[in-house]
Amino acid sequence: MSMADELLRVSGLDAGYGKVQALWGAGLTVRPRETVVLLGPNGAGKTTLIKTIMGLLPSWGGTIGFEDHDVSRERTDKRVRRGIAYMSETACFPDLSVDDNLHIGGQFLPPAELKQHIAGLYRRFPILEEKRRALGSSLSGGQRKILGVAKALAGQPKLLVMDEPSAGLSPVFVKEVIQVLRQFRDLGLALLIAEQNVKFLDLADRVYTLEGGRIGFEGTVEEMHADAALERAYFGLKKA
Numbered sequence: 001m002s003m004a005d006e007l008l009r010v011s012g013l014d015a016g017y018g019k020v021q022a023l024w025g026a027g028l029t030v031r032p033r034e035t036v037v038l039l040g041p042n043g044a045g046k047t048t049l050i051k052t053i054m055g056l057l058p059s060w061g062g063t064i065g066f067e068d069h070d071v072s073r074e075r076t077d078k079r080v081r082r083g084i085a086y087m088s089e090t091a092c093f094p095d096l097s098v099d100d101n102l103h104i105g106g107q108f109l110p111p112a113e114l115k116q117h118i119a120g121l122y123r124r125f126p127i128l129e130e131k132r133r134a135l136g137s138s139l140s141g142g143q144r145k146i147l148g149v150a151k152a153l154a155g156q157p158k159l160l161v162m163d164e165p166s167a168g169l170s171p172v173f174v175k176e177v178i179q180v181l182r183q184f185r186d187l188g189l190a191l192l193i194a195e196q197n198v199k200f201l202d203l204a205d206r207v208y209t210l211e212g213g214r215i216g217f218e219g220t221v222e223e224m225h226a227d228a229a230l231e232r233a234y235f236g237l238k239k240a
């Protein structure tokens, strides 16, 4: 497959902390309009992989391509300008207002365009408009994630990369966040979601599993269900 068919192509990525390697030759791709879920248990290396893709951690080896560019050595802000938005586990800046969060998310857009775009986000998320002057920290857990998604979208990205959007959320809010993501997925936004919560597989066109810093399985959700060992490990339903 040529690069033109892919938005993001990660290959042979190694990364870690000090002398401790946490990621071993990880590779994945995300195509335009595609939703890819990176599924793995605690400590598997999901955060390490996502942060390395964003340039928040240096890669030790391997390449990260976005559209036709090798972004492996680019600074984070350059990657964001190219159209990769990032949502961390904390999702938004708690010490800033809702409105400031949205302006930071869209800081690379021309001001007039950003203003119009933020007005559109307020129409889509009335709860954020109602609380536009409130601090992120005053929002409920679910509202913070909605703000995080809106903040990431404020920059009009081509790809939204998310680190555990379910973190700290009760099942009701997990459902709500999935519904919001589904709306944007349906509008054609590509998503890369690192998760341990299998509920997010409802959104997935393709899945990668990450275990011990290495990519294991790659395929569709159906293919995953068809594999007895994966079924046991991730869904815990079938016996061997």
Ligand SMILES: Nc1ncnc2c1ncn2[C@@H]1O[C@H](COP(=O)(O)OP(=O)(O)OP(=O)(O)O)[C@@H](O)[C@H]1O
Pocket (backbone or CB within 6 Å): 017, 020, 022, 040, 041, 042, 043, 044, 045, 046, 047, 048, 049, 196
């Ligand atoms: N700052 C750090 N210094 C040293 N080792 C780290 C550091 N952060 C993470 N690690 C180690 O790297 C490995 C991968 O961690 P990582 O946080 O990427 O996993 P994860 O899949 O995101 O887990 P979680 O679901 O808990 O966020 C783990 O063994 C972890 O202990």
